Structures are given as structure tokens and as C-alpha cells.
Amino acid sequence: MSSVLNTSNGVPVHGLFIDGHAVAATRADLLDVINPATGVLLAQISHASDADVDRAVQSAATAFESAEWSTMSNRTRAKLVNKLADVFEANLEEIYHLETLNNGRSLNETRAQVSRLPDFLRYNAGLAIARRDSVIPVDGNYLNYTLRTPIGVVGNSTPFNHPLMIMMKSLAPTLASGCTTVVKPSEYTPLTTLRLAALFVEAGLPPGVFNVITGLGPTSGKALSEHRGLAKWVLTGGTEAGRITGALAGANFAHQTLELGGKTPVLVFDDFDVDQAVNYAAFGAFIGAGQTCICGSRQIVQEKVYDEFVEKLAAKAKSIRIGNPIDPMIQLGPVVSARQQQRVLNYIRIGLEEDGARLVAGGRIPADPALANGFFVEPTVFADVTADMRIFQEEVFGPFVSVTKFGTEAEGIALANNSPFGLAGAIRTNDITRAHRVAARLKCGIVWINDHHRLDPASPWGGVKDSGIGRECGTESFDQHFETKSVMVRLDDAPFDWYKDTAAQPRLN
Template sequence: MTAADARVKVHGLFIDGTEVPAASDEHLDVLNPATGELLARISHATDADVDRAVRSARAAFEAKEWASMSNRTRARLINKLADVFEAHLEEMFTLETANNGRSVNETRAQISRLPDFFRYNAGLAIARRDAVIPVDGNYLNYTVRTPVGVVGNSTPFNHPLMIMVKSLAPTLASGCTTVVKPSEYTPLTTLRLAQLFVEAGLPPGAFNVVTGLGPTTGKALAEHRGIAKWVLTGGTEAGRITGSLAGRNFAHQTLELGGKTPVLVFDDFDVDQAVNYAAFGAFIGAGQTCICGSRQIVHERVYDEFVEKLAAKAKTIRIGNPVDPSVQLGPVVSRRQQNRVLEYIRIGLEEDQARLVAGGRVPADPALANGFFVEPTVFADVTPRMRIFQEEVFGPFVSVSRFATEDEAIAMANDSDFGLAGAIRTSNVTRAHRVAARLKCGIVWVNDHHRLDPASPWGGVKDSGIGRECGTESFDQHFETKSVMIRLDDAPFDWYRDTASQRRLN
């Protein structure tokens, strides 16, 4: 270890409102993906640490301070958390950019929205109503919703704060508590937010953070019997593994998994605008998004022009250290992810024999040699049978395919195991609605991409997962529903004396 390494901060776990050491002295390095330099070290939480965190969350959930809090008091607290978050945005921009390598302009634009997720869910906490249900007979039937309990949440490296907040806001606003396991690559902003929230008045134990690897710490959290709801954003295989573990305990689940977003470009739409949206959808976040517009399916009449212009656009994108505001594309998160993207470039060239029209290399700039960079890459003449059409790459990588008819375009779009998002480029409003209805996915953008809102449900179908984040759908998934049936008739009842005269059993 160098003297510089010795000065790097070592983070403990965040349990019961304070930073605590893990049971093991094993630590994991957190690197700056733009430079390869050591940013911090984190604890590798053991099964015992996870158990301690879940018990803390359970105790906080059952504590009178939290369990008896009125909806309006809880909403005021959640709004206060939003204010505290907003007051520390500049700190979060800097820390997240250093940790995950996303350009600071992208980070600023994304994280600035996040306080509103808390405010929206604070509003839901005040507005929530339970139902009175008309039923047959002289009865009053109403429902009572109660928070499910402790929510286990495993978050990914690509949007550390945003994806965590999509779950955290409804979790706390509903009256649940949580244990979060952030990606081992990008844990720093999650640890910092937990500290800020407790300082702002969130009861200790309501928001705990355990750091470590997925197969160890993540597995221990997913299978813990104290978890009432399991939330994961990650790869489809991770969803299958952790979903089956949580399923053994019949935990509620929200799984937002892989994607291979099709973008249908019709010939009535401006090609230059289609290219601009394609570059945004494919290369934002260095392509490390589950809704990356990685399959551009383009009408044959504008196909050649589209390919030429998208290749030219990709070559103009400025690559560099993401802390520089002039930089438009930062690195992928790790050397492992860089190698994965480079391997798919090899597959596209050698196995699929698609036509590479832009990128396909590590940048030649020696100043970037220690970082995990890949040029924006565009393959043309891609067919549905090719691996680069079917498999998620998770990098700055896009394929372009040709179609002749609307039915052919829809068939190509739906020819995927994934179903998170889709997009349509057309000036024909009738076509837009018609095609959107036929796409097999959970989210559709028409003449836009990558837009979300706290009020708009977010999630997929098929191998892209189950459940929804955001909107009333997410908030409502944090409750158990109890039905209360009250008989309003005082007439004597004795089934076994008056069996013949009874007209109703159920």
C-alpha cells in the first residue's frame, strides 16, 4: 500500500443511524473509473452484518416513534429530507461523478430531479385513502392498509442515487424501513445520503446501508427472513437468483432488470432529429442504462441517410474526464465493463459480421489510458439473428437495422427476451398510438427518450422484471391490504338451528 492509499477513507457500514465497522476486516476498493485511481475503501458486510442491519430496520419499523407517526407528520419529515437533499446537491454531483464516471453535466441534470421524488411521495402519504366497498347484504366492508415492513434494496452502479431514490422515497413515505446494498462500484453517495437523512431527523434504523459483493452481501440480504419486500435493479440473471431467494420467504418483489430498447424510426420523421435522439438514447450515461436505445430499427427509405449521420454524430462526441463540463462521454464503470463492451465489438465484427461505421476502439488519447473508456460505437446492417441485436451490452454501443413495413418493424422490436422500454419516431399521431399499443414493453416514448417522472410508473415485462417503480403503483406496493367486514344486522344468528331457512353461506 502506498502512502497515498493509506490516506484514502475507509467506510464502515451505516446501521442504526451511525457508521459502524463490519464483522470482517475485509475491504473492497472503490476506483475512479476515469483515472483508475483509488477513491475509497468499503467494508465487505457479512451475513452477521446484514442480520444486524435488518434487525435495526425492524426495530425502527416497530418503534412507536415511527409506527405511530401520523401521515401528515410523516409527510412533513419526508419533505424535510427533500430539502436537505436539495441543500447538498453540489456535494452529490461531485461525489457521484467521481464514483461512477458519468459526465458532471449529466449527473447534475439527473440528480437535481431527485428531491421531487420525496415530495411526490410525501403528497401520496397525505392523500392516501382506504376504500369502503359496496357488498351484498347488510354489511359494511372497508380496507385497512398497513406498511409491509422492512424493504431490502439492491441498487446498481449506473445511476446510484436515482435508482435508490425511486425505492427509498415510497419506502419511507409509506412507513416502511429499509436496508440498502449499493453496488460495490458506486456506494459513496448512498452512504452519504443515509448520514444526511439521520442528521435531518430520520429515526435511526429507518435507513441502513450495507456494502459488499452481490454473491455474498446481496445474497444474505435477499434471503433474510426479516425482509418483507425485495427490490433489485440489475441484470436479469441477478433478478432470477435473488428473486428466487426472496421468494422462499414470500417477500413482495419489484425487479427492474435488463433491457434491449427498440427505437422505431419511420420515414415521416425528420432524420436529423431521429439521429440526435438516437445518440442521446444510446450514449447517455456511456450507454450504461437499462433503457439504452441500443436497437435503432429504421425505415428503408431513410436508412442509409440515418446510418451516415449517426456515424458522423458519434464521431463528434467529446470523450474525457467527466469532471470537465465540456466532456460529453465519460468512461464505463470498471475495467470489467470495458472488457465486456470490447468483447461485444469483437462479436459484432467477427461472429455477426455486421458493418462497423463508428467507434469500436479504446480512445487513443494517452491521457485516458488509465480510465475505462470506449468510443461511441455504431454497427449497421444488423439483423435480428445477430447476438448484438439480442444481447444487452451495457455500454456506448448501438446497432442499426432496416425495415420495410410497420408490421415488420413491430415484429423486430418485439423479437427480444426483454421488455422494459421502446421508442417511436413518427410525425403521424395515429401511427404513434397504434404502434405503442403493440410494443411489448412497460414504457414507450414517442419522439423522445429516457424521460421519467415521480408520478409515471416505471418497469418492464418479460425478462425485464416485475412490479413498478414511481407513481401510485410503487407507493401502493408497500402495503398489505386488510379487509374488514362488519355485520350491521342485530338479528339473532344460529346456523345449526335455522339451517333450512338460511339463504346465504358466503
């Protein structure tokens, strides 16, 4: 099974994936999918119209109500979700290469990340079996218990930076809870999402449970977010996109999980090994070409080790091997598009011309002519950055990191919290009491102590402030896919007549 409708000059043309098979969109225009490392056309995708989006949501709604899906027992559903994990694992080699070609992340990074994704399915399958409804002690001779029922159709808009990983954070609890979904991947990176949907239907997932529509955010994405058939809206993307689509979904009182922008502060204290701090900084800032919401883009370093840290981070950045990510020796691939490349280059200009920060590494397009057709930017490090600078406050979303000096612990915490974002933060220290003390004071949803970018299917993931609402992963995410119904049973056979003896019947009514 495939999402490919036909080929044009040897290039596959993908349809929408609705009700278990590829379908043509009602719009005639196609969108190009480009290999960001070479600029070569990889595929073309359909551009879903409002009518196409409605068709996909109706398919998901029909599947949600179908006897095959709605009456499936928790254990049978868990067994199916575990089977999907096995199918995913059996096709990893194909998916590694397709994901790398499509989003430009190095093959080694893709292997490390995507190989973990079947765990999301298995973890949520376990929750489906382990879940229990509550019996609640209440006043009087009553039995009060709860029933949880799946909420319905989940709309999910995923970004270009981690196409499968971010989708899987929502897809796994959606399927394990008994909901259905319509996913709109980024127009830049739709190929692995379309492939996985086809693989899952081949493996026995009922048609309509997992639908994929492709298109642009302002058209197809907007139509999905505002569709009245959605019970839940999930978006990972920029803060402005979250505001727009969140308002649209909110008009229909849809549940929401929004994982938005970030500007992660990393507090490096002078009791921590500088070489290790630099290694973590390079990993945190340049993994995925810096295109992560949790990019360690603000290194806030205590003054005693500041100069040494800057010198060593600059040298580390210059040593990173840049090139075509399909080569396993390459450590840094391109950003996803020419537009994203220009965004990063513009922030380099801002850092130099407007902010007056000190560029100590990178700041250019690589000189290698073999990379000229791709969307590459050198790993870039700015030093002597202050809190009033734009490159300290604004999300760049590229291989770009700033370094800021601090003195006391209180000053470091104030700098870390001086941001409209609050997704993640990190601490580098060997002082265990300081580590926990500072972690409690950082205004964010995720904190790493002496680590970075660590995620697990069981660990809640999400932010505060302009970084969004709700949580992915863990029981928190799984539980958000249910409505809770309270059932109150009177166990007393005594006659009831409110209007005959009101005073003797105290109650909260």
C-alpha cells in the same frame, strides 16, 4: 455525521451504516472503490458478512416497530419526508461531484438527473397525505372497509449506473409509506448512498429506518435477498441476478419489484426528420455511457431513410467529446470498471467477427494517452444488423448501438418485439394514428413517442418478459408498500344461529 470509520494512507475507509451511524463490519477484508475516469483509488468500503446483514435487518425491523416510527401520523411523516427533500437539495453540489467521481457519468448529465431526485420524496409525501382507504358496497346489512398497513422491512439492491436515482425510486415510497429499509448499493458506486443516509439521519430520520450495507452481490447481496426479515425485495440489475435473488426472496414469500435487463428498440419511420432521429438516437444510446437498462441500443430504421440515418449517426458518434467527466465540457465519460470495458470490447469483437455487421463508428479505446488509466470506450455504431445477430439480441451495457433496416410497419413491430426483453421501446413518427397504434403493439412496459429516457415520479416504471416484474414510481409503487386488510362489520342485531336455520342464510363462507 459520516460513514467514514478511519483513513488508510489518506484514503477514507467507510463502514456500514446501521442504526444511524457508521459501524465496522465483522469481516476484515475491504473493497476498493475506483474512480473510473482515472483508475485512482477513491475509497475503501466494508464487506458485510451474513451477521452484518442480519444486524442491519434487525435494526430496520426494530425501527419499523418503534413507537417513534410506527405511530407517526401520515401528515407528520409527510412533513419529515419533505424535509429530507430539502436537505437533499441543500447538498446537491457536493452530491453532484461525488456521484460523478464515483460512477464516471459526465457532470452535466449528473446535474440534470440528480437535481430531479428530491421530487421523488415530495411526490410520495403527497401520496402519504392523499391516500384513502376504501368503503366497499357488499350484499346484506354490512359495512366493509379496508385498512392499509405498511408491509415492513424493504431490502433494496441498487446498481452502478444511476446509484442515487434508482435508489430513490424505492427509498421515497418506502419512507413515505412508513416502511423501513436496508440498501445494498453496488460495490462500484456506494459513496453517495452512504452520504445520503448520514445526511438524512442528521435531518431527523429515526435511526434504523434507513440502513446501508456494502459488499459484493454473491455474498452481501445474497444474504440480504434471502433474509427472512424482509417483507419486500427490490432489485435493479441484470436478469440473471433477478432470477437468483428473486428465487431466494420468493422462498420467504417476500413481495418483489425486479427491474432487470433491457434491449430497447427504437422504431424510426420515414416521415420523421432524420436529423432529429439521429439526435435522439445518440442521446438514447450514449447517455450514461450507454450503461442504462433503457439504452436505445436497437435503432430500427425504415428503408427509405436508412442510409442517411446511418451516415449521420456515425458522424454524430464521432463528434462526441470523450474525457474526464468532471470537466463540464466533456460529453461522454468512462464505463464504470475495467470489467465493463472488456465486456463492451468483447461485444465489438462479436459484432465484427461473429455477426459480420458493419462498424461505422467507434469500436476502440480512445487513443488519447491522458485517458489511458480510465475505462473509456468510443461511442460505437454497427450498421446492417439483423435479428439473428448477438449484438441485436444481447444487452451490451455500454456506448454501443446497432442499426437495422425495415420495410413495412408490421415488419418494424416484429423486429422490435423480437427480444427476450421488454422494458422500454420508442417510436419516431409524425403520424399520430401510427404512433398510438404501434405503441399499443410494442411488448414492453414503457413507450416513448418522439422522446427518450423521460421519467417522472408519477409515471409507472417497469418491464415485462425478462425485464422483470412490478412497477416503480407512481401510485403503483407506493401502493405496493402496504398490506390490505378487509374489515367486515355486521350492522344487524338479529339473532344468529347457523345450525338452527341454515337454509335461510345464504352466504359465501
